[in-house]
Amino acid sequence: MDRLDVMRLFTRIVERRSFTVAAQDLELPRSTATQSIKQLEARLGVRLLQRTTRHVRPTLDGEAYYRRCVAILGEVEDADSAFSGAKPKGQLRVDVHGTLARHFVLPALPSFLAEYPDLKLHLGEGDRLVDLVREGIDCVLRVGDLQDSAMVGRRVALLKEVTCASPAYLARHGTPTQLEELEGHVAVGFISSATGSMIPLEFRVDGAPRNVTLPATVTVTGAETYASAAKLGLGLIQLPRYHVESELLAGTLVELLPEHPPSPTPVSLLYPRSRQLSPRVRVFIDWLTRVFANASSVALAVE
Incomplete structure (x- = not known):
């Protein structure tokens, strides 16, 4: 594995708190993941991860290295997209509000996948608060006022x-x-x-x-x-x-009482503040904003 691939593996292990799950996400043998991290720690001369039988946690050096890796990988992905003209590819994991997704997201999804044929989309459904980083989720679609300052939110619609x-x-x-x-x-x-x-x-x-x-x-x-x-x-x-x-x-x-309507409800996409916005997430957010903007004015009041 080259250095960028090892960085991707390391950040995934930190986020997923598991060698096994991170290896599955990246379609790698677990043995390869373990050996690659051992070689990385040996090359850097520091211990990056604390391993127990149930969890994997970054050390203080691991936390610092993780932040640098996230920034570097984000810059590399942006540079590749800008100069190669290639469309985003890979796995995109989104957690959605089920009713909203069935009315607006799913009917328009074939056009999105046709535009980005190399993307694989996983839609999780729920309205619970999720740990995006720990659960390997790229972004969530939520209804209501934003409360979590640990995430960046982009409003995509106001529901009448x-x-x-x-x-x-x-x-x-x-x-x-x-x-x-x-x-x-x-x-x-x-x-x-x-x-x-x-x-x-x-x-x-x-x-x-x-x-x-x-x-x-x-x-x-x-x-x-x-x-x-x-x-x-x-x-x-x-x-x-x-x-x-x-x-x-x-x-x-x-x-x-139509002359006294309730306040419209915001719909937002949220992603982790600590993570560089990847091209995959960026195109999904831009596409979903267009989906809501083109929806019936009877159903939506879009800013």
């Missing part, structure tokens, strides 16, 4: 939100035409995975948000269940318009 309920629910409780008429109504409660508390309904009044907490007989933690509960007449809900656009058109859900 809507308040709605089923015709059956409105027949029982009446249709509110102003905020004061929400008294006596109930909501389907959506429980935040971050706080464990029910998220209040939000309405914009004269450009400022106003929170309203309604009683909830049913609380949920999933978007699909949330929308289904509303269609069954269990209460008011607020969620991105794209998620219920077909129900609104069919009349199985009815939009409420």
